[in-house]
Amino acid sequence: MNQGNGSIHAARSISRRRLLHSAAWAGGAMATGVGSWVIRPGWASADGPIKVGVATDLTGAIGYAGNANANVAKMVVADINNAGGILGRPIQLFIEDTASNESVAVGNVRKLIQRDKVDLVVGGITSSMRNAIKDVIVTRGKTLYIYPELYEGEECMANLFCTGPTPPQQCDDFIPWLMQNGGKRFALPAANYVWPHKLNAYARKVIEGHGGEVVFEEYYPLDQVEYSATVNKIMTNKVDVVFNAVISPGVGPFFKQLHEAGFGQRGGRLACVYYDEDTLSINAPSEIEGLASCLDYFRAVGKEDAASERIQTEYDEEFPGRFQLSAGAGATGTYRGLKLWQAAVKEAGTLDRDAVAAALDHAKIAEGPGGPAEMVPGKRHCKMKMYIAVAKGGEYQIVSQSDGLVDPKQC
Amino acid sequence: MAGEPAASLACRGVTRRRAIAVIPVLEVALLAIFTMLPVVLQDYLTVFVTRVLILALLAVSFDLVWGYAGIMSFGQALFFGVAGYSVALLARDWGVTSIFLVLPASLLIGLVTSLAVGGFLLLGRRAPTTMFVALGTLTGSYAADRLARGWYYLGGQNGIPSIPSMTAGGYGFEEGVVFYYLVLVILVLVYLVCRFLVRSQFGLVLAGMREREARIAFFGYRVQRLKVMVFSLAGAIAGLAGGLYTFHEGFVWPNMLGVTLSTQIVLYALLGGAGTLIGAVIGVLAIEIASFWLADSYPLIWPIILGLLLLLVIVFRPGGLIGFLLSERERVGFFGRPPRREGQHGAA
Numbered sequence: 001m002n003q004g005n006g007s008i009h010a011a012r013s014i015s016r017r018r019l020l021h022s023a024a025w026a027g028g029a030m031a032t033g034v035g036s037w038v039i040r041p042g043w044a045s046a047d048g049p050i051k052v053g054v055a056t057d058l059t060g061a062i063g064y065a066g067n068a069n070a071n072v073a074k075m076v077v078a079d080i081n082n083a084g085g086i087l088g089r090p091i092q093l094f095i096e097d098t099a100s101n102e103s104v105a106v107g108n109v110r111k112l113i114q115r116d117k118v119d120l121v122v123g124g125i126t127s128s129m130r131n132a133i134k135d136v137i138v139t140r141g142k143t144l145y146i147y148p149e150l151y152e153g154e155e156c157m158a159n160l161f162c163t164g165p166t167p168p169q170q171c172d173d174f175i176p177w178l179m180q181n182g183g184k185r186f187a188l189p190a191a192n193y194v195w196p197h198k199l200n201a202y203a204r205k206v207i208e209g210h211g212g213e214v215v216f217e218e219y220y221p222l223d224q225v226e227y228s229a230t231v232n233k234i235m236t237n238k239v240d241v242v243f244n245a246v247i248s249p250g251v252g253p254f255f256k257q258l259h260e261a262g263f264g265q266r267g268g269r270l271a272c273v274y275y276d277e278d279t280l281s282i283n284a285p286s287e288i289e290g291l292a293s294c295l296d297y298f299r300a301v302g303k304e305d306a307a308s309e310r311i312q313t314e315y316d317e318e319f320p321g322r323f324q325l326s327a328g329a330g331a332t333g334t335y336r337g338l339k340l341w342q343a344a345v346k347e348a349g350t351l352d353r354d355a356v357a358a359a360l361d362h363a364k365i366a367e368g369p370g371g372p373a374e375m376v377p378g379k380r381h382c383k384m385k386m387y388i389a390v391a392k393g394g395e396y397q398i399v400s401q402s403d404g405l406v407d408p409k410q411c
Numbered sequence: 412m413a414g415e416p417a418a419s420l421a422c423r424g425v426t427r428r429r430a431i432a433v434i435p436v437l438e439v440a441l442l443a444i445f446t447m448l449p450v451v452l453q454d455y456l457t458v459f460v461t462r463v464l465i466l467a468l469l470a471v472s473f474d475l476v477w478g479y480a481g482i483m484s485f486g487q488a489l490f491f492g493v494a495g496y497s498v499a500l501l502a503r504d505w506g507v508t509s510i511f512l513v514l515p516a517s518l519l520i521g522l523v524t525s526l527a528v529g530g531f532l533l534l535g536r537r538a539p540t541t542m543f544v545a546l547g548t549l550t551g552s553y554a555a556d557r558l559a560r561g562w563y564y565l566g567g568q569n570g571i572p573s574i575p576s577m578t579a580g581g582y583g584f585e586e587g588v589v590f591y592y593l594v595l596v597i598l599v600l601v602y603l604v605c606r607f608l609v610r611s612q613f614g615l616v617l618a619g620m621r622e623r624e625a626r627i628a629f630f631g632y633r634v635q636r637l638k639v640m641v642f643s644l645a646g647a648i649a650g651l652a653g654g655l656y657t658f659h660e661g662f663v664w665p666n667m668l669g670v671t672l673s674t675q676i677v678l679y680a681l682l683g684g685a686g687t688l689i690g691a692v693i694g695v696l697a698i699e700i701a702s703f704w705l706a707d708s709y710p711l712i713w714p715i716i717l718g719l720l721l722l723l724v725i726v727f728r729p730g731g732l733i734g735f736l737l738s739e740r741e742r743v744g745f746f747g748r749p750p751r752r753e754g755q756h757g758a759a
Contacts, residue, residue: 104706106662108706114458115453131566132660136661139573192560192561
């Protein structure tokens with residue numbers, strides 16, 4: 001129990017302890033690209049700092065995505081602080097690991113809410129993680145929550161704002177494009193969990209609405225890595241478009257087997273809506289040549305959009321290494337969420353949750369990775385530009401983009 | 412554990428001369444600390460310790476089956492999770508949140524599930540080996556985890572969020588001090604029942620079974636039935652813990668049923684010291700506090716540090732943490748009432 005009592009003292013002398021740890025971690029940070037876990041602003045104001053919590057998967061299977069999200073948050077917060085903070089107050093950032101483990105996550109998020117008393121929590125990557133921590137933050141914790149990842153939709157809890165793309169945003173333009181640039185016969189192979197089921201239910205509606213045909217829709221265990229039966233079915237049924245929702249670790253072997261069976265040479269089109277710069281490196285470029293994806297941001301967008309280019313360059317300079325600013329990881333949603341929240345706090349003129357939520361309900365930003373974004377009033381979801389990109393030689397090329405901001409069609 | 416000579420077991424009842432008993436001292440000290448904790452701790456730490464106490468219930472249930480009866484239940488999370496999911500569904504679909512219904516329900520569901528699993532694994536024609544039971548329970552836990560992940564009524568991979576608070580009349584048990592004391596009272600009651608049981612004549616039979624099953628069978632005991640009894644009692648306790656956990660955390664998800672948690676429970680008991688009940692509680696405290704503190708201080712490598720610490724203790728102190736304080740003799744302990752000196756048959 002000494003440790004239990006010790007943590008009270010620790011909490012009192014937290015700044016000293018944190019400082020020592022920051023120093024100890026500075027060395028490690030050089031190597032790993034990860035800094036300390038409470039990031040203090042360089043200046044102070046009489047009212048004290050505004051506290052923002054980031055709860056994301058720094059360790060575990062999707063640690064690469066969580067680290068990218070934490071990095072983006074550090075970058076945005078540093079920018080805001082350098083530009084004078086919000087309402088004359090600087091932002092102090094608290095980062096907690098959700099460890100890809102819901103049980104650990106709930107405990108760590110409670111630290112943010114009950115110990116650090118943050119004004120906002122950004123984070124969660126998987127839907128199961130969002131489900132696990134949303135009550136701790138919103139219902140029991142009476143705090144604002146921004147969920148930044150692309151997901152299956154239908155999250156309509158009050159005071160929970162989603163800033164990643166939804167199935168309508170990823171399918172409405174993309175599926176007609178696939179029909180023109182692939183064909184009408186679709187296969188929907190997927191991993192067996194909630195996101196693929198809901199995504200495919202929506203995709204099927206769009207496919208059939210445009211006169212296409214779903215040849216098969218199948219769900220496999222999450223750890224399945226052998227897909228010769230599926231590949232065989234795709235080849236013998238003359239499928240034109242494979243709309244994939246198989247995830248890692250199965251997705252690499254699946255694409256490889258599909259390539260070796262000659263799906264690409266035959267003119268088949270591979271499509272996958274979570275594929276970004278991170279996932280691109282799972283396979284050799286030749287195996288996924290022509291893969292099409294539809295997301296709110298690709299690195300290639302920078303060629304046309306100066307703001308995106310500036311953000312990408314800033315990120316790469318600050319965080320060189322393997323954690324990339326990418327849409328599939330939720331990093332773009334994190335950027336968007338924090339900036340929209342900044343606009344909302346400015347408008348509200350206070351940090352009171354209800355006032356900020358009311359302002360966030362219609363918040364807009366003119367610049368972000370991928371372009372401007374705005375919340376749809378009353379829906380707590382975000383309108384954003386969507387891009388269709390095709391992998392060529394290990395890089396994405398933008399082949400099409402939405403005319404304006406695409407509606408998330410939720411709630 | 413297995414090296415304990417049977418003769419010394421038999422004469423224990425006669426020569427009852429104790430040195431200083433460590434276990435009661437530990438028990439009283441822990442109880443005093445737990446009673447005082449919410450007064451000195453910040454709110455969020457009280458909530459953290461509440462969760463630890465619920466896990467302690469689970470660890471005690473495992474210690475009962477492994478530490479006393481020698482049944483290697485590698486799937487204790489199964490009963491925890493099934494009860495947790497069941498009360499979550501009761502609350503979600505039928506709006507049943509009364510503490511007087513959900514806690515007995517979780518206890519009962521744990522009991523019935525473990526009775527079914529225990530009956531299947533233990534009551535075969537031939538007595539099962541330890542390995543068979545370990546793999547059988549592990550398989551059950553894994554299968555339930557996979558089933559929950561694929562079943563949409565149960566929320567699939569995402570689990571069931573936003574479970575309403577447990578209620579008593581008009582009062583809602585939010586996480587915090589009241590919930591803490593509720594769990595503490597339940598833990599103390601369960602602990603006392605288990606303690607009474609393992610120190611009774613029944614406990615002596617269990618210990619005998621653990622050490623040399625054949626001998627107990629030759630005495631005429633129906634060993635397998637006794638095992639099922641202990642197994643299902645432990646399942647009931649695990650179920651109760653699952654019910655409390657569900658309402659405390661406010662959500663359930665497939666990992667609650669799975670192999671990870673099942674393994675964690677085994678680690679709690681092994682680290683603390685199996686076969687002492689209080690050792691299991693100490694194991695939970697040690698692991699949970701260590702991971703809480705390590706996660707705060709070394710966010711990227713804390714699981715590795717924790718693993719190394721566990722390994723060190725288990726390699727160098729097979730008796731667990733409690734082995735630092737406890738003599739082997741006290742660990743084995745005494746059973747039942749002391750036999751009268753004169754005019755009585757040796758009933759033991």
